[in-house]
Amino acid sequence: MNYDQIMQLALERGFYFPSCEVYVDAQAGFWEYGPSGVSLKNKFVELWRREFVRRDRMMEIDGSQIMSQSVFMASGHLSSFADPIVRCKKCKSIFRADRLITEITSMVVPESADLSEFDKIILEKNIVCPRCKGRFDNAHKFNMMFKVGIGPESESAYLRPETCQSIFVDFPRLYKTMRGKLPIGIAQIGKSFRNEISPRQSLLRLREFYQAEIEVFCNPNKLDNLEKFSEVENTELRIMVGENIKTMTCKQSLDSGVLPNRLVAYYL
Numbered sequence: 498m499n500y501d502q503i504m505q506l507a508l509e510r511g512f513y514f515p516s517c518e519v520y521v522d523a524q525a526g527f528w529e530y531g532p533s534g535v536s537l538k539n540k541f542v543e544l545w546r547r548e549f550v551r552r553d554r555m556m557e558i559d560g561s562q563i564m565s566q567s568v569f570m571a572s573g574h575l576s577s578f579a580d581p582i583v584r585c586k587k588c589k590s591i592f593r594a595d596r597l598i599t600e601i602t603s604m605v606v607p608e609s610a611d612l613s614e615f616d617k618i619i620l621e622k623n624i625v626c627p628r629c630k631g632r633f634d635n636a637h638k639f640n641m642m643f644k645v646g647i648g649p650e651s652e653s654a655y656l657r658p659e660t661c662q663s664i665f666v667d668f669p670r671l672y673k674t675m676r677g678k679l680p681i682g683i684a685q686i687g688k689s690f691r692n693e694i695s696p697r698q699s700l701l702r703l704r705e706f707y708q709a710e711i712e713v714f715c716n717p718n719k720l721d722n723l724e725k726f727s728e729v730e731n732t733e734l735r736i737m738v739g740e741n742i743k744t745m746t747c748k749q750s751l752d753s754g755v756l757p758n759r760l761v762a763y764y765l
């Protein structure tokens with residue numbers, strides 16, 4: 498069975514299905530987990546909690562999904578969490594510039610490329626709208642965060658695009674109230690939201706999805722000061738060294754200088 502067949506079967510058996518499907522204005526990129534889907538998801542979450550959170554004695558939090566504008570100003574998401582898009586002048590269809598170019602010419606242009614780079618390639622390769630053969634406007638950036646208005650004055654806030662934001666914002670309080678000792682992992686699983694331009698069918702690229710994230714806070718001057726390293730020193734890792742994948746233990750990877758310190762080796 499390939500991926501598409503498995504996803505089709507899961508759909509037929511009610512593991513997941515489109516959100517709001519009885520209405521014509523149902524939007525793409527939103528899905529429901531049915532009873533079997535929830536059971537499966539819960540098993541993943543339990544495995545994640547057991548293997549990461551409990552095993553490494555991390556702290557788990559459950560933060561708010563709506564966060565204030567200042568958070569995303571500080572994180573850089575307001576200015577840079579954006580995709581390059583182009584709009585057809587004729588039928589007004591919108592495409593992600595980097596994907597459109599790759600699909601039509603097989604050229605790979607990083608999504609972070611300068612906007613003028615997309616315009617240049619579209620002109621040079623004579624790329625037109627796949628739907629109506631129309632020409633495109635100049636590329637521009639589209640911020641992928643969902644904006645929400647708080648209260649009657651509709652103050653700007655955003656649905657978090659990643660679960661890590663509250664981990665960073667909450668770190669000082671957690672460190673103090675939980676009497677943390679570095680290095681310390683803070684974990685969170687929950688919903689994240691991204692206003693994707695073209696969500697794919699099925700569960701690969703969604704506008705609302707679960708994310709399980711862990712941030713490990715450490716003292717950069719004490720990256721080799723890690724007692725629990727002895728638990729993993731003989732654990733084998735597969736590491737890309739130059740062009741080759743090498744299998745070596747955590748200890749060997751440090752002794753040979755492939756990995757820079759015990760903290761990195763431990764969490765790998």
Ligand SMILES: [Zn+2]
Nearest residue numbers: 585588626629
């Ligand atoms: Zn068009």
